[in-house]
Amino acid sequence: MLVETALGEVDELVVMVYATDVIDVPLQVRAGWIQKLYPMIQIIEAWDGPAGYGDTPEICREQENYILKKLNGLEITHFYSSEFYGDHVSKALGAMDRRIDEARAAVPISGTALRKDYFAGRQYLDPLVYADLITKVCFMGAPSTGKTTLARTLAQRHHTVWMPEYGAEYWLKHQVNRRITLDQFEAIAPEHNRREDDLTQQAHQYLFCDTNPITTYIFAKDYHGKAGPVLTELALKAEKRYDLFFLCDPDIPYADTWDRSGDQKRQWFQDQIRGDLAERRLPFFNVNGTLEERVLQVNGILRQYRKFGNVLDVQPSTFKIYD
Numbered sequence: 001m002l003v004e005t006a007l008g009e010v011d012e013l014v015v016m017v018y019a020t021d022v023i024d025v026p027l028q029v030r031a032g033w034i035q036k037l038y039p040m041i042q043i044i045e046a047w048d049g050p051a052g053y054g055d056t057p058e059i060c061r062e063q064e065n066y067i068l069k070k071l072n073g074l075e076i077t078h079f080y081s082s083e084f085y086g087d088h089v090s091k092a093l094g095a096m097d098r099r100i101d102e103a104r105a106a107v108p109i110s111g112t113a114l115r116k117d118y119f120a121g122r123q124y125l126d127p128l129v130y131a132d133l134i135t136k137v138c139f140m141g142a143p144s145t146g147k148t149t150l151a152r153t154l155a156q157r158h159h160t161v162w163m164p165e166y167g168a169e170y171w172l173k174h175q176v177n178r179r180i181t182l183d184q185f186e187a188i189a190p191e192h193n194r195r196e197d198d199l200t201q202q203a204h205q206y207l208f209c210d211t212n213p214i215t216t217y218i219f220a221k222d223y224h225g226k227a228g229p230v231l232t233e234l235a236l237k238a239e240k241r242y243d244l245f246f247l248c249d250p251d252i253p254y255a256d257t258w259d260r261s262g263d264q265k266r267q268w269f270q271d272q273i274r275g276d277l278a279e280r281r282l283p284f285f286n287v288n289g290t291l292e293e294r295v296l297q298v299n300g301i302l303r304q305y306r307k308f309g310n311v312l313d314v315q316p317s318t319f320k321i322y323d
Helices: 002-007 027-037 057-071 086-093 111-116 127-133 147-157 166-174 182-200 213-224 229-240 263-279 291-304
Strands: 014-018 042-046 078-081 096-099 135-140 161-163 206-210 244-248 285-287
Touching: 002 078, 014 027, 014 057, 027 042, 027 127, 042 057, 057 086, 078 086, 086 096, 127 182, 135 147, 135 291, 147 161, 147 206, 147 244, 147 291, 161 182, 166 182, 166 213, 182 206, 182 213, 182 229, 213 229, 213 263, 244 263, 244 291, 285 291
Parallel strands: 014 042, 078 096, 135 206, 135 244, 161 206, 244 285
Antiparallel strands: none
């Protein structure tokens, strides 16, 4: 509302985005949201902004001096905000004070309330932003390594949704003599991603995913010795599509159903997936043992992990791993 009101009243709009410790999302990510949603806006990234917040004379003066320095002579005619500081900053800029919905009457939400519970306030967040706030957890592994059961169970226990493996659904519907064509492989990953994106908007903190386009890529190479350009590209993009990767070990009894290729091929696929992850330089965590042991291992990682944090800060050795 603040941005769109301003865009309707001025010819050029500048948004200054501060680095802050009140939210874990990095400055450049938040600035990127604004730039994608409103590409006509000029962004000023304020990495070295004052830490103080309040209406004491000292803090007001420090903020005013900093803003004037960052503007570097750029003349401002209107200053848009929805906070008390609209008064003193607009005066320092010699600009019109345009405070928008300061009482939060038209749009009854605040940044503080959203940060407390993104899920409860998701109707006030653009889908682009909400998707970036969800931790996407991907389970990989050969057929019959417990991925589906683990993803579904964790979703139930975290009161969120999970993404089934679309490739398996597609294969069952379109296979002829247990085969699908190279062109058919090209159709799997885009639909998987589309369904996953829809589910992300329903997710609460986590989205648990049963495989991803990388798995489909490995199956295509097994069937045809190569993968098509669409699948290859989406497998590459999958490297950054998820926050955490888990590799499910083949240490559980093999479910020898008609649609699978046998226990011997299971180990072959496991080696292929492990090798592909290594080639992509993707960090991952192993999970093994019974379902409850695997849930314990994943939850131990989730308790330590922070969205936009360093995955290397997670210490899997702090809880028991079953070999």
